[in-house]
Amino acid sequence: xxxxxxxxxxxxxxxxxxxxxxxxxxxxxxxxxxxxxxxxxxxxxxxxxxxxxxxxxxxxxxxxxxxxxxxxxxxxxxxxxxxxxxxxxxxxxxxxxxxxxxxxxxxxxxxxxxxxxxxxxxxxxxxxxxxxxxxxxxxxxxxxxxxxxxxxxxxxxxxxxxxxxxxxxxxxxxxxxxxxxxxxxxxxxxxxxxxxxx
Amino acid sequence: xxxxxxxxxxxxxxxxxxxxxxxxxxxxxxxxxxxxxxxxxxxxxxxxxxxxxxxxxxxxxxxxxxxxxxxxxxxxxxxxxxxxxxxxxxxxxxxxxxxxxxxxxxxxxxxxxxxxxxxxxxxxxxxxxxxxxxxxxxxxxxxxxxxxxxxxxxxxxxxxxx
Numbered sequence: 001x002x003x004x005x006x007x008x009x010x011x012x013x014x015x016x017x018x019x020x021x022x023x024x025x026x027x028x029x030x031x032x033x034x035x036x037x038x039x040x041x042x043x044x045x046x047x048x049x050x051x052x053x054x055x056x057x058x059x060x061x062x063x064x065x066x067x068x069x070x071x072x073x074x075x076x077x078x079x080x081x082x083x084x085x086x087x088x089x090x091x092x093x094x095x096x097x098x099x100x101x102x103x104x105x106x107x108x109x110x111x112x113x114x115x116x117x118x119x120x121x122x123x124x125x126x127x128x129x130x131x132x133x134x135x136x137x138x139x140x141x142x143x144x145x146x147x148x149x150x151x152x153x154x155x156x157x158x159x160x161x162x163x164x165x166x167x168x169x170x171x172x173x174x175x176x177x178x179x180x181x182x183x184x185x186x187x188x189x190x191x192x193x194x195x196x197x198x
Numbered sequence: 199x200x201x202x203x204x205x206x207x208x209x210x211x212x213x214x215x216x217x218x219x220x221x222x223x224x225x226x227x228x229x230x231x232x233x234x235x236x237x238x239x240x241x242x243x244x245x246x247x248x249x250x251x252x253x254x255x256x257x258x259x260x261x262x263x264x265x266x267x268x269x270x271x272x273x274x275x276x277x278x279x280x281x282x283x284x285x286x287x288x289x290x291x292x293x294x295x296x297x298x299x300x301x302x303x304x305x306x307x308x309x310x311x312x313x314x315x316x317x318x319x320x321x322x323x324x325x326x327x328x329x330x331x332x333x334x335x336x337x338x339x340x341x342x343x344x345x346x347x348x349x350x351x352x353x354x355x356x357x358x359x360x
Contacts, residue, residue, distance in 0.1 A: 072274060160270065161254040162287075165297070184276050184283075192281035197292065 046101065052084040058111060061085070064122050068187045075186075088144045088186065089133070096143070127190035134179055142178035149178070248334035256299075257331070260344050265327035266299075272330055277323060284324045285317065 019027060048054055056062040066085075069075050074083040091097050109115075116122040116129075137144065151171065156164040170176040180197065183189060192198040225237045236242045252271045259266060275283035287296035290306070305321040306314050343351075 160252055162270065162296075162298075181286075184281065185274065188278075189276050189281040191279075197295075198281060198286050 046097075049101070050086040050090055050097075052086070055085040060111070060116050060122065064116075064119070065187050072186050083148070083186070087147065091140070091143055092147055096140075123190075130183075130187075130190050134183065137179040138177060145178040145182070245334075248332040250330045250332055260342065268325075268328050268330045270330070272325075277325060282317075282322065282324070289317065 052066075056066050069085075074088075076082070090100050114121075116125050151167075154167060156168055159167065166176075166181065170180075171178070183192075183195075183198075225239065228236045228238050228240070250271045250273070251269065254270050256269060257267050272284075277283060285301075286292055287298040288301050290300055292298075293300040301317070301321075303313075305317050308314055308318055309320065
């Protein structure tokens with residue numbers, strides 16, 4: 001313990017003292033360059049985890065939720081604009097994204113310990129997992145939906161009668177958000193007993 | 199003759215039949231199915247896809263017991279043992295919020311006519327009876343006449359007689 005304290009004290013001394021061998025300019029430049037490398041590396045790694053290839057590289061995602069997505073309008077449609085996993089499940093803004101990524105570290109734990117590594121286990125957990133996503137989207141006012149579906153530019157005259165009625169009242173007043181009605185639009189639903197409105 | 203030679207004999211006969219070019223009628227008319235026309239060996243282009251009607255306007259029922267047709271698109275609606283998207287608007291409890299027609303009271307009864315608290319399991323799968331409609335040519339000809347048409351016809355005939 002004493003030795004460790006002494007060692008730490010030594011290092012503290014080194015850090016405190018001005019540099020003897022290297023110039024301030026050199027240190028600043030090295031700091032700047034390594035900053036770019038570290039930050040760039042971090043961001044690149046982060047972006048890699050934000051791709052569909054990364055998500056579907058695990059069989060849990062590829063064989064369950066990704067298969068279900070393929071049947072929906074968010075995967076295949078007339079105009080060919082499509083949503084990938086992170087479009088709906090990861091916020092676009094940096095701070096929100098980092099917060100979400102930190103939460104998602106729990107998924108690494110789940111992967112390592114095989115929480116949903118079989119179809120049966122996945123189905124048993126489906127309600128819980130779905131509720132996490134509903135809660136998240138409810139809390140952020142369906143932020144990920146709104147990244148593409150902007151309320152301000154919705155043309156009610158182009159919508160169906162029922163859609164117009166709901167969007168112009170409940171959604172417009174902020175009383176309801178997208179996820180309140182549009183559950184199960186990209187994946188199959190769990191047992192919905194007890195879910196309000198279902 | 200040994201039976202072991204029989205398969206060989208059959209093969210030989212078949213080979214001869216093929217070699218002598220019996221000209222099988224591959225251009226025979228195809229079965230008169232939903233896609234009429236063409237021959238057996240011919241593949242016809244698929245008919246054009248039609249769009250589901252989405253007008254939200256009630257259609258007339260041809261007879262009182264007819265399950266009403268669905269006047270809107272139901273693409274992507276989940277209807278399985280986990281959830282029923284139809285009921286999220288058409289159930290008793292949800293029809294006020296959605297202003298959609300409530301499903302018939304008979305759907306809340308068991309087969310003995312006893313009222314139930316929730317939709318009867320035998321009525322749960324809506325699209326067993328209720329279907330969307332498409333603006334497409336009919337696949338099978340249908341000359342169904344409603345009771346009104348029959349009565350009108352009868353009245354017209356009765357008026358003609360004397």
